[in-house]
Amino acid sequence: MEANDWVMKGKTMNYWQYPPQLPTQEEVEAFEDGLVETIPAKLLELYDRKEAVADLVQRKADKAHDLDKRSKIFATALLAEEYREVKIIEKWIKYWLFIQRMIEKRTDPLVEVDLTELDIAQAKAHPFEQIFSNPILKKNRKYQIGLCPFHLEKTPSFTIYLETNSGYCFGCHWSGDTISFRQDKDHLTFKNAVRSLI
Numbered sequence: 686m687e688a689n690d691w692v693m694k695g696k697t698m699n700y701w702q703y704p705p706q707l708p709t710q711e712e713v714e715a716f717e718d719g720l721v722e723t724i725p726a727k728l729l730e731l732y733d734r735k736e737a738v739a740d741l742v743q744r745k746a747d748k749a750h751d752l753d754k755r756s757k758i759f760a761t762a763l764l765a766e767e768y769r770e771v772k773i774i775e776k777w778i779k780y781w782l783f784i785q786r787m788i789e790k791r792t793d794p795l796v797e798v799d800l801t802e803l804d805i806a807q808a809k810a811h812p813f814e815q816i817f818s819n820p821i822l823k824k825n826r827k828y829q830i831g832l833c834p835f836h837l838e839k840t841p842s843f844t845i846y847l848e849t850n851s852g853y854c855f856g857c858h859w860s861g862d863t864i865s866f867r868q869d870k871d872h873l874t875f876k877n878a879v880r881s882l883i
């Protein structure tokens with residue numbers, strides 16, 4: 686694993702190698718403890734680097750914009766290396782995400798288990814105000830109001846109805862229960878949203 690570590694190759698050079706073949710299930714198991722720790726850090730660095738390169742490409746492209754035709758062709762050719770780097774970074778991101786998924790499937794048997802009616806009922810009963818990410822600015826016995834997480838606003842219009850444990854925004858008209866809130870807010874599938882609430 687270490688020999689293929691992008692960090693070792695990537696930090697000092699501006700063109701990298703593509704990721705190697707994906708490891709087997711046995712290899713992942715053997716390196717699992719280390720991988721669980723390092724994959725999130727690797728992903729963060731890759732996302733950061735991708736953003737930095739994309740930024741550089743944009744700045745160079747902006748500069749090239751005002752050049753004459755011949756210089757423009759030259760400047761564009763110079764950008765090819767950065768484009769290549771972005772492609773390679775994307776491949777590495779996919780690579781680590783795939784391995785992360787392999788570990789999740791192995792260590793968390795629930796990933797493959799279907800939800801029961803009880804799970805869904807429990808998820809819907811999870812107190813809405815506990816998962817609402819913004820501060821509650823007004824409240825009484827029946828409802829609580831805060832800034833809507835789904836649209837930009839200065840005066841709060843997101844209302845949590847305690848009786849039905851549901852939410853409605855008078856600004857953007859989002860409405861739903863705890864499950865759909867989790868789905869929309871955190872971009873989760875229905876199944877993962879339910880699992881995050883029980």
Ligand SMILES: [Zn+2]
Pocket residue numbers: 833834835836843854855856857858859
């Ligand atoms: Zn809203």
